[in-house]
Structures are given as C-alpha cells and as structure tokens.
Amino acid sequence: MSGAAAEIAFDRATKRYPGRAEPAVRELTLTVPAGAICCLVGPSGAGKTTAMKMVNRLIDITEGDISIGGTSVASLDVTALRRGIGYVIQQVGLFPHMSVAANVATVPRLLGWPKGRIAERVDELLDLVELPADDYRDRYPAQLSGGERQRVGLARALAADPPVMLMDEPFGALDPITRARLQQELLRIQHEVGKTIVFVTHDIDEAILLGDRIAILREGGVLAQYDTPERLLARPADDFVVRFLGADRGLKLLALRRLDELELGPLDGLVAPTADASTTLRDALSQMIVSGARSLVVVGDSGEPRGVVTLETLAAAVS
Amino acid sequence: MFADALQFVVDERRLILEKTWEHLVLSGAALAIAVAIALPLGVWLGHLHRGSFLAVNVANLGRALPSLAVIALGFVFLGVGFWSVALALVILAVPPILTNAYVAVDGVEAEIVEAARGMGMTGRQILTRVELPLALPLIFAGIRTATVFVVATATIAAVAGGGGLGDIIVNQAGYGLDGVVGAAICVSLLALLADAGVGLLQRRLTPPALRGTAPSFELDVHHRHG
C-alpha cells in the first residue's frame, strides 16, 4: 500500500477490555475522506489514542471494523499493514543508535528498496521537513533538539510514501514556539503530499487549526460530534461539546475567517485604522477594540484600500 | 561421593569447626580493617566530590589484582602467619568498598543536597542525615562484594599458612578426597551465609522508603551511560 491517499472508515468500532464494564471505544463510526486531516479530540479517557491504535492494530478491535481504502485492516497481514501506515508518536522514538538517515530509511529498508532509491528518498524527505540533508544526514538523535527530532520522526513516517498517517499528540512534548512552528510545517507538508491523517490531540485549538474534520470524543469513547471546524463551532451538538469548545467559541469561529472573504462596504472617504486583507476576523476585532474604532479600512497587498468592515458586518459574518 | 564428604564433616566436626572459626576470624578481621579504612575515606571523598579519578580507578586496579599474587607477596614480605595474610586480604577488600562508598555518596542527586543546604543544614548534617541514608544501599553492595571476596580468598590463604578451611582443601594427602570435598562444601556454605548475612543487615539498615532499590551486587561504575 503506498502512494495516493486513501479513505479511512470506522464502522461501529468498539474496544472492550476484559473486566471493565464500560468499553474504551464505543461503536465509533466515521469516515475520514482521502487526503484529509481528521483530529480526534477529547478529554483523557475518551479513547482517542485507543481508537487511533486500532487502525494499525497496535490495539485489537473487539467489535466492528476499520477499513483503509475499502480494505478491512483485519484482513491484512499485520506487519504489512503497519509498514504501509506512517506512525508518529509524542516522544518520537527515534532509534538512538542509528543516524538520522538510517532512521528515516527504516521502512524502505524493510520493504527491500534498492540502496540508491533509499538514499534519494532520504534526501528528498529531509528536504521536505526542512532539515538540510548534508548537515543532518549523519547526525545522531542525541545531537538534535526536540523540534528537530520530531521533524525526523515525520520524515521517517513518510519515507515509504504510505497512503495513511497516524499521529498521536506529536507536538505535545515541545515548547509552544516550536509547537506552533511544527503545526505550520505540517500544514505545508500536507499541502504538498496530501496524506490521510488521523491526528490525536487534547488541545481543541490545535485541532481547529489542523483539522479538516474534527471528531470530539467523550469519556467511554463515544462520538459526541464529527464535523468540519466551522460547523462544529457554529453548531455544537450538545452541552458537552459546548463546554469542550470553550467559552470563547465565538472568537474561535472568528479566527477561521479572513477579511478578504467578506463583502466589504464602500469607503466613502472614511478615516479609520487600516487592516490587511489577510487578517483574521478575530484579529480585526481585537484591533478595533484596542484602537477604539468601530470600523476598519481593509487594504490589499500594495496598500490600496479595498473597502470597509464594521463591527456589525464582523458579527453578521459568523452568525 | 558427596555422601562420604558429608560423613567426613560429621565425623571430624571438631576439626571443621576449628577451621571454620579460623576462617571467620581471618575474614572478619580483614573485613573490619578494610571497612575501617575504606568506608570513611570513600564517604568523605564522595561528600566533597573530590578524587573521582582515584576512586573509580582503584576499583579497576583492585579487580585486576590477582589474589594469589597478593597473598604470595604478603607471605614473602611478612612471612608466615595470620597478619601477613590478613594484610593481603585487606588490600583486596579495600577497592570495592572504597569505590562503592565514593560513588554512592557522590551520586546523591545534586538537587537533594542543594535543598538540604538551602534549609540550613551544615555539611556534617547533610552527610549524616541526607547523603548517608540515601547512599546506604550502594555502600552495602560494596561491603557485600568485599565480604564474599574476602571469604573466598581466605581459602587460598592456606597456601601461605593462613589457616582456615583452606588448610583442608589444599591438603588432599592429609585429609583425603572426602575431607577436601567436605571442606569445600563448608566454605561454600560459609560464603553464601556471609553474603546473605550482609544482605540482611543491609535490608535492616536501609530506610523503609528506599527498600527495593538496592542492588545486590557490585555495580560497575562504568555502567552509567549518558
């Protein structure tokens, strides 16, 4: 299995542990479209990591099924299955005794790729994660920073060009600045390679930033809501989701849209503070509050004014 | 054959007891002296975090010393007798005790010592109330190694007139195969008991909270990596 992204489908997937009354994951049913990032979010104990690990069978499913590209994961040889899925974990788990290049080359080597092709692929991937190959190829994990290690982890997971990736809180152990940088990196890489990704996180903001779809799980592995970020924020399914999204749900929603997506009002010689067209609505709101103005003049790339946005149009945009 | 050996032990129990006593006295004296020398020195150096090169390499050197050679030299310089053998045994027993004491005290986590200092403890108080209790398991591991080593080497001491159960073991002509095997069994039991004895003492003296972390054999100081 390699190459083009594939759809992942959970069909009433359930995990029960012996001796426990409640299942860890209860009849999870959702479909992740090919090439999309699906974030599994929820409090601890919500079974999000368990659900993810059922995909590559690190945890055995009790009832129900999971399929990749239409093929049930249970029907495949487990080793072949795992070699066809990119797996990234929080502590990375780079092999300390192997160089960066050897780490990245792990799965291709297992698959028996010819040496030349492996070397090329390693360089290509190091390039993709923005670690200059000549510099980093022969380094050992002990010589890397946390952010660099996770980049190598990412490269390693992508090495055999799997159609599907599983990521378990991959940026959780990093400091906020590095985390933010790597989140952007992931979006950029995804833009280039377009894999189907199941991404586990407990951070709703991270999920909103990265996810094309978000699945909110509650305790006992029950799916509370599965939607795009916009629909989730605009129409939460129940109280639990409302609470989970946070009291600043409205602001989160504003952060998803940008000024250049709105219909702007006429300038009419208005004198007001300016805001770039790429500014999010949330930042625009923040600017209005700070400057005391009720309107902003929206300007384009070269500073040319395009129109006016008011507090009312902002509010109307998301309701 | 082992039955005959045990028969010998039973028949000659006075002899066996006498030799066992000699063996114990020799081992005990050597061990006591070695502890008296090496333990304070190691603890003190570890407390000051000085002399790590010395402490670590003494262990290496000590392990490299062939016991037969040391005993032979003791005999050569000090003649036959109890004290020459005892001295040789002391030389062999000092390294594991010294090194383990050093590593144990030196290795108490810096944060803990700093917290103690911050609370206003004097150097001596830190040593006695914080470092020593935490270092106890490893210190005892060293004493335990030295004990087994001394009891074992005291057996060889017989070739230099040291007495003890070794006397029987090296003298097959005099005591016959049964005697030799019997004495061998006795000295093995003696060593195992000594080891268990020190282990028990170690467990008794270790603060309850730390039990379960004690190593049961000499840790190689080079084992710590990274």
Add this chain to the structure above:
Amino acid sequence: MTDGLVEPLVAQSGPVIPDFGEGSDCVVDNRLFCPDWVRDNWSDVLQPALVEHVQLTIIAVAIGLVLSLAAALLTHRFRLLERPFGTFSAVVYTIPSLALFQLLVPVTGLTVTTVEVALVGYTLLILYRNIVEGLRSVPPEVLEAARGMGLTRRQTLWRIELPLAVPATMAGLRVAVVSTIALATVAALVVPKGLGYPIFLALREAFNTEIIAAGALAVALALVADALLVLAERALTPWSSARRTT
C-alpha cells in the same frame, strides 16, 4: 603436584636461599626485584605462562559470553526465568574458587576443563545481569515506534534491542575479563598453567622477583585488556559519544 592440590608451605620456617646456581648477586640475596632474572627467564618461564593465561581467559570469557547471552535472551522472552538464572549465577559466583575447583576435580579431573568450567561460572553473574539490564534499558517509545512501523519481533530484537544493549554488555565484559585474568592465577593450583604457576613455584622458595614479575604481568595484562575493551566499545557505539553542539 600429584594426587591433590598444593601442599601448604607452613613447613617453611625462614627465608630460604633459592638455589639457582649461576644466579646473580641480586638473585642470590633475594632482593626485592631483579630485572636480570626477568630478562633471563622471560622466554622459558614468563612468556609461556603469559600466553597460557591469555588462552585461559579468552576461552572462559567467550564461553561465558555465549551462555550469558543465551540466558539473557531467554529471560527477555520469558520473564519468569530471571529468578532461577539470577540466583544460579549468584550462587556460583559466591563459591570460593578453590572450593569450586575441588568440587569439580572429582568430576572433570586435574585438567584445564576444570579450570575453565569454574572461570566460566564466575563470569556468568556479571555478564548475565548486565545483558539483561542492557536489553531492559531500551526506551519504551523506541520499542513502540518500532512496533508501529512494522518491525517484527525478531527484527526489533536484532536491529534495535541488541545494538542498544551493547554498552551495558561491554561494561560487564570489562569487569568479567579483568576479574577472570586475576582469578586465573588460582588455576595454577589445579593445572600448571598460567601466570599463577610461576607465582606458586616462587612461593615455595619465597623468591621475590618471580612473584612480583608474574603478578605484575597479570595486572598489566588486565589493564591492557581493559583498555582494549574500552576502545572496542567506542568503535562499536559511535552514537554514544555524540552530543548536541548547538
């Protein structure tokens, strides 16, 4: 040495002048150390003993390593074996060498085999414990990543766990080699081989130089072996000396 081990030297009452015929003054007076004796007797006394000593050591450590490795791998797979293996090697380690020789002699005779069995036995404890520790020290996230990536159990063992156990194994090997070299001197009480033999002969005549020469050789051998093993470890584990420079 005929039907038993050694005869004690307690019968010696005072210093005995070694009868070496053309011995130099130094030797005749039995001064502390006579370099000329060493030179004269190197090739027929000391060198052969040294070579035999090296052989004894290498055989013992090699066999000990293989046995300990096998035991450690079995323990790694079947945890329950740890107690029995550990206790067995600890008991063997505790038995005084002379006693162990004597317990073996009725079975294997006054041969090199007896000596090797005992020496192998003494290496087991440290090697077994260290290899087991080494295998255990592999970080759990490394194992999880390996499993998730699709390495089979065997591949994980050979490509990940064993290489990462090398440092601990080498540490144990160093201790085992050095201890075996020291212990092998006692072998002379069973068979006339190794550096213990000249020491032993010299003991009968209280001949200082020979004792010191053979003893010093044993110590030197141990230190050289230790240094070689340190170099070997560095060569085998290029990753352990790598450190962040940024």
